[in-house]
Amino acid sequence: MKAIVASLACLTLGLHAQALKPGDKVTPEAISQAEFLQGKALADWEPGKLYILECWATWCGPCIAVIPHVDELYDKYHDEGLRVIGMNVWEDGRDKVADFVKGRGEGMSYPVAYVGKGGAFEKDWLTAAGIRGIPHAFLVRDGELLLTTHPSQLKESTVVELLAGGDRSAAAIKAMRNAQENSGKVREILRAFTTAEKNKDADAMMQAIEDLEALDPTFTHLPRMKVDHAVMIEDWDKANTLLEGIDDRRVALMCASVVTRRIDTLEPAPPAPFLESMVEIFKNAPAEDLFAKGSRARMLWKLDRKDEAIATAKEMAANPGVMPKQALQSFADSFEAGTPETMMDLMKAVQAANQPQR
Known part of the structure; x- marks a missing residue:
């Protein structure tokens, strides 16, 4: 959230x-x-x-x-x-x-x-x-x-x-x-949406979405908000349809990344068709997007495709680019140990390693 x-x-x-x-x-x-x-x-x-x-x-x-x-x-x-x-x-x-x-x-x-x-x-x-x-x-x-x-x-x-x-x-x-x-009105609507999300008030979330769509139907993050609402009410068919309907690969990737962190600890896990769609989105991410690789590993693990999940996490750690190697290696090791870290765990570790000096 x-x-x-x-x-x-x-x-x-x-x-x-x-x-x-x-x-x-x-x-x-x-x-x-x-x-x-x-x-x-x-x-x-x-x-x-x-x-x-x-x-x-x-x-x-x-x-x-x-x-x-x-x-x-x-x-x-x-x-x-x-x-x-x-x-x-x-x-x-x-x-x-x-x-x-x-x-x-x-x-x-x-x-x-x-x-x-x-x-x-x-x-x-x-x-x-x-x-x-x-x-x-x-x-x-x-x-x-x-x-x-x-x-x-x-x-x-x-x-x-x-x-x-x-x-x-x-x-x-x-x-x-x-x-x-209209940014002032947009801010008010977004505050209403995030408050409703925090309170798990699906009706208020949808009202905020409808208000924002009426104000600016092209608002970049509307697709993400709609998917988030569908995930909140666990309407996985709707969430899957919304994800597949996002033509802009960049927007789809950002949306899937946010959804991953939302469902990362959800039990029971979403149904396989939804998870498969998520895996496909992350598969098509730019090679340097290591968070996408980590998210893909998490989704593969939920699909019980554990060997693929471990291989994906290890590939990420082996090619850290400018990301902190230790944080990525810890993430990969957790998969091999059978207790994979969440994406939030990984993000916190990366942020801690990259924390700017004040």
Whole structure:
């Protein structure tokens, strides 16, 4: 439950006491002062190009989850005029960030700059715009701040409209700004949903879903909320249908990850068809997504496919990438011992190992 609350909270962090707001003129000066770990430092805005400044950190789970989406946009639309810069913020330790970026390889192919804590970009952009949570993205064209948003809200169709320029771009910006004006109502609805979920009030959860759908039927996390409601009432056929109906692989993966943590300790376990669908979603996850591998191992164990579960967990531990090896090895060892750790156990161990110094 805490996982979905945290994920939804990342989407609802609003803007406060803004000195920097959409429509303002901005310069790349603070960006150029950051240390570029990948790609060339930004000297000036390229005329007509659309810039996405993606603010992230290695310790931020939702930030890492959205990187594949941002990278896909960059790869697909760079030649059409899209520019992406990953701005690593609120972090101690340049080397850790550099290792992370190197480990992502082609999965994070856009330029990346290390700001650290208290850098010029933090002061002139994040603090000035009242941004208190990440991931977060600034959109800029021709020296004008178009808007700020959560990167997951940058759907491909929206980026296409923004790149088109003219009336199409203006309409897309207006639509996103209108949606942000509804953010207060969205926050109220999400609070109602998470409260209802905590109280196991399925009727109130559904009411919140219906209210949100009426306000913004394209809200990114609506599919997750609907699946979560179906899981709450243990309507596994409905939950399975909802999962299979999510066309966006990234959204399906995020949804399945949250559901895994919800059903991880549920007894009796959900029926096999539902678990099989979960296994399939995790099977198609990016190779570097080790949490997806761990979740797949958990689902395989519940299906009594224990040899496959052990092999999946061991594969994860053998290829840790930038993840803490000890936490992954402990997770894999627990499967071989016949008492597998939960995903929440794994996440806590990883977070403890990656805890930034304060």
